[in-house]
Amino acid sequence: MAKPAMSPQAPGVQLQDQVLVARTEGVQFFRRGERVLVIEPQTASWTVMDPASWAVYVRLDRPKPLANLYRDLPDFQPGFVSSVVEQLHRLGMVGLNGRPFHDLDRLWPDHEPLGPRFLALHVTEACNFACAYCYNCSGGVPGATMTLDLGRRILEKAFRELPAPHLSFDFMGGEPLLAFETILKLMAHGRELEQKHQKAASFLMQTNGSLLTPERVRCLRDFQVGVGVSLDGPAEIHDRNRYLLGGRGTHHTVLNNLLRARDQGLRVTPLAVVERPSDYTRVLDYLVGDLGFEFLHLNPCSSLGRARETRPPRPERAEDHHHGFMAMLERAWHHSRKRGRPLVINSLSSMLANLTSKRRDLMCMRSPCGLGDAILSFSVQGEVLACEEYEPSTKGTFCLGQLEDLDLGRLALDSAKVQALRQRRVENIPRCSRCPIRRFCGGGCAHKALAWSGELLREDPMCRFYELTFIELMWKIADEPEIVPALGGCRNASS
Structure with missing residues (x-):
C-alpha cells in the first residue's frame, strides 16, 4: 500500500485482538487495473492499495473485532493485517473502538489566529x-x-x-x-x-x-x-x-x-x-529552458472580464486544461532532473503540498479560504x-x-x-460537499465562483480541472514519489 499523504507521525498503535475495526463512511474508490485509489474526503487522506491491502479493506464490510478479521483472512499473516489496519486508521479510513485518528476541528482550524x-x-x-x-x-x-x-x-x-x-x-x-x-x-x-x-x-x-x-x-x-x-x-x-x-x-x-x-x-x-491548453509545455520550456527561471507561476486563463464571452468555463475546456497541465508536469520533472535542482511552479507545487501534508498554507486552496x-x-x-x-x-x-x-x-x-463570506465552505457548497477532493482544493476561488454564477455557494468554474488533476496527481505520486521534492511540493507553500 502506497504511503503518500500520511498524517503526522504518531506512536504506533498496539492493536489488541478485540479492538473493534469499522470503516469510515464516505470513503471513495477509483480502480486502475489491480490497484485501487482510496480517498477519505473529510481528512484529505488517500492511498493506492495493492490487491493484498485491498483484500483486507474489503473484508471490513461491517464493524468487527480484529480477531475476526484475522479469521476472515486465513491466507494473510496477522502482522500484515494489523499493519494495514493501523495505516488505514492513520489515514482516517477506519475507526478503532469507535474513535477516529483525527480530530477534524483541530485538523482544519476555522480561522487565522x-x-x-x-x-x-x-x-x-x-x-x-x-x-x-x-x-x-x-x-x-x-x-x-x-x-x-x-x-x-x-x-x-x-x-x-x-x-x-x-x-x-x-x-x-x-x-x-x-x-x-x-x-x-x-x-x-x-x-x-x-x-x-x-x-x-x-x-x-x-x-x-x-x-x-x-x-x-x-x-x-x-x-x-x-x-x-x-x-x-x-x-x-x-x-x-x-x-x-x-x-x-x-x-x-x-x-x-x-x-x-x-x-x-x-x-x-x-x-x-x-489561455490555450496546448501552450502549457511551450510556455514552460520557454520560461525554464530558454530563460532559466526556477520559480514561476502558470495559471489557467480565468473566464472573467473580457474573457467572459470568448473563454467560458465549459467542462471540456477544464478537461483540456487538465491534459495540458499534466503534460507540463512531465516536462517540468524533465527540467528538474536535468538541472539537478527543484523547479517550483506555484500552482503545481501547492497542489503537491496539499496532497502530501495536512497543512494548508496557501489561503486560496483551503476551506474556508x-x-x-x-x-x-x-x-x-x-x-x-x-x-x-x-x-x-x-x-x-x-x-x-x-x-x-x-x-x-x-x-x-x-x-x-x-x-x-466565510460560510463558503466545502460542506456548504452542494457540488463540493459530495466531491472526494474537496479538502485538497478547498472549493476553489470564491470570487470566480461568484463572478461567474452569481452565487457564493457555488463551485469554482474550473472545478473539473481540479478534480481531474488532483486525482491524477495521486496516481503519479504513488508511482513516482520523487516528483514531490523535485517540483517543490515539500516546501511550505507561501500564500
Missing part, C-alpha cells in the same frame, strides 16, 4: 495595456489613483491594529508602476512604521513589466521588493493577448525589462496566464475588501466598509459580512 497579514493595495485603476483576458477592463484608459495620504493611513492602521508580527504589502493595479512615486513613499513610510511598532514588513508587486526602468529596478531592489512580471511565454503566445490599446504587442519590451531586472539583482518571478481572515485589500477610494480579486459585479459582496470605520484587527471576529 493572528488575523490578516497579506494586504493588497490597489494603488491605481489605470493601465497602459489592453490585454484580451483582463477582468480589470481598464486597460489603455485613465483611471483613479490612490492618494499618498490614503496609502499612509492604510499602512498606519495596519501596523497599529493587526496583531501579526509580519505584514506583507502587495502593490497592485491596474498597472502599479503608473503610481511608482507614491509606492516609493509608502515603502519608506512602511520602514519607519517597522521601527515604531517593532514589526516586520515585506513588499510585493505584480506588474506588466513595461515600465521597469533601470532606475526603478534599483529602487525596488533597495526595498527588497518581490516583483511578479506578467510574461505569457514566447512572443507568438504573449502578444496574442497582452498588447497595447492599439493592438501592438508588448513581448519585446517586457522580456528585455524582465531579464535586465534579474541581472540587476531584483527578485523577479514570471507569471504566465495560459483567506477571505477577510488572512487577506484584506484596499481600493483607491479607501474601501476595505475581503479579497484582492474583485470586479464591478462582485465588489459590493466583498466590500467590508470604509477604512476609517473599521478595526482591521477585529474584522474576522466582529464583521457580520466576513462571517457570511
